Amino acid sequence: MGSGIAQVFAAAGLEVSVFEPSLAVRVTIRPRIEADLGHSQYDETLADGVVLTDDLEHAVAHADFVIEAAPEKLELKQSIFADLVKLSPPNAILASNTSVIPIHRIAAGLPTLERIIGTHWWNPPGLVPLVEVIQSAGTSPATVATTMDLLVSVGKSPAHVTKDVPGFVANRLQHALWREAIAMVAEGICDAATLDACVKNSFGLRLAVLGPLENADLVGLDLTLDIHRIVIPELDRSDRPSPFLEQHVQAGKLGFKTGVGFRTWLPEEMSELRQRLAAHLLEAQRRIRS
Numbered sequence: 001m002g003s004g005i006a007q008v009f010a011a012a013g014l015e016v017s018v019f020e021p022s023l024a025v026r027v028t029i030r031p032r033i034e035a036d037l038g039h040s041q042y043d044e045t046l047a048d049g050v051v052l053t054d055d056l057e058h059a060v061a062h063a064d065f066v067i068e069a070a071p072e073k074l075e076l077k078q079s080i081f082a083d084l085v086k087l088s089p090p091n092a093i094l095a096s097n098t099s100v101i102p103i104h105r106i107a108a109g110l111p112t113l114e115r116i117i118g119t120h121w122w123n124p125p126g127l128v129p130l131v132e133v134i135q136s137a138g139t140s141p142a143t144v145a146t147t148m149d150l151l152v153s154v155g156k157s158p159a160h161v162t163k164d165v166p167g168f169v170a171n172r173l174q175h176a177l178w179r180e181a182i183a184m185v186a187e188g189i190c191d192a193a194t195l196d197a198c199v200k201n202s203f204g205l206r207l208a209v210l211g212p213l214e215n216a217d218l219v220g221l222d223l224t225l226d227i228h229r230i231v232i233p234e235l236d237r238s239d240r241p242s243p244f245l246e247q248h249v250q251a252g253k254l255g256f257k258t259g260v261g262f263r264t265w266l267p268e269e270m271s272e273l274r275q276r277l278a279a280h281l282l283e284a285q286r287r288i289r290s
Contacts, residue, residue: 001097002069003029004125007036010046011126012154017051019059026052039282040126060088065150067119069097077106085110093143095119100167103136113138117147118161120168127281129157129288136164173212183236185262186244192262208284 002018009016010033020026029052034044053059060066066088068080077096084094094116096106103118110116118134131151135144144160151158161168167175181199185192206215216224248254248261255261256270 001121001123001125002067003032004036004123005067005069005097005121006050007033007040007047007126008154008156010050011037011040011042013046013049014154015049015051017053017059017063019053019056021054023054026054036124036126039278040285056083057087060084060092063088063092065093065095065147067095067097072099072101074101074105077101078108081106081110081116085112091115093117093147095147097121100171102164102166103134104138104164107136107138114140115143117143118164118168119147119151119158120171122170124278124281127278127285129155129285130170131156131158132161132168132170133158134161134164134168179238179242180236182242182245182262183238186242 002020006016006018006029018026018029020029030047030050033047033050037044037046051059066084068077068084070076070080077098081094081096088094090112092115096103096116096118097120098106098118099120103116107113107116113136116136117139118132118136120132120134122128122130133144133147133151148158148160159169165172177199181195184190185195190198203215210218252258253260256265259265259267259270
């Protein structure tokens with residue numbers, strides 16, 4: 001995610017520094033940025049504007065805007081933000097790319113809360129327009145406005161999330177769908193391939209132009225209410241991860257990482273799916289640009 005976010009700002013002609021403590025990872029960043037620029041039909045030499053460093057102070061010393069993209073571990077993010085508050089310029093905006101952790105938990109106990117904000121990018125950052133901008137209790141309106149304007153200037157579609165809750169907006173919706181999907185497969189209603197086909201060949205086709213509440217208005221809220229009276233009581237209500245999912249993880253069935261997850265994947269199948277996804281997102285980006 002870090003290299004992908006850096007690529008977006010580099011493509012906009014901005015000066016970018018990337019802090020990465022691991023040499024093994026750091027040496028892969030420039031080639032990845034060049035590849036992402038090429039895939040998005042930008043000049044690969046724009047990667048020349050990205051400075052790579054293993055010195056956090058050097059990376060943020062003159063920054064106007066800082067984005068943390070570390071793993072989803074609360075204590076790690078808290079430690080990084082404590083350092084950022086000390087090392088960055090006092091007016092720099094400090095943003096977290098966390099997918100689900102509330103920003104107020106990351107910023108707990110830190111000064112200058114007014115400049116701390118969430119910016120949740122989606123993978124791959126160069127091809128997915130949405131960035132959720134999460135306003136925490138201490139975040140100032142000026143920080144929100146500056147963040148939104150910056151993201152628009154680099155071609156993103158920022159969405160202002162006004163309540164700092166776990167998962168924000170899009171991930172709450174996505175994982176509500178995943179919870180029901182896993183529950184149906186666990187109950188034997190259908191297998192994983194059938195479930196995915198049902199999504200991709202029905203409402204999944206509409207989602208890019210017809211959001212769920214637009215769809216409800218389109219079909220009528222009276223019909224929506226009649227449907228909900230029948231189906232809502234039947235939906236999964238689990239308040240914890242599915243035992244079916246936990247069993248898969250415990251058995252080492254991790255998906256693409258191991259070749260087996262909810263489905264079994266051959267290397268060529270994984271490659272083909274990744275290529276189809278990239279082609280789909282590139283075509284969507286071309287339509288947006290035109």
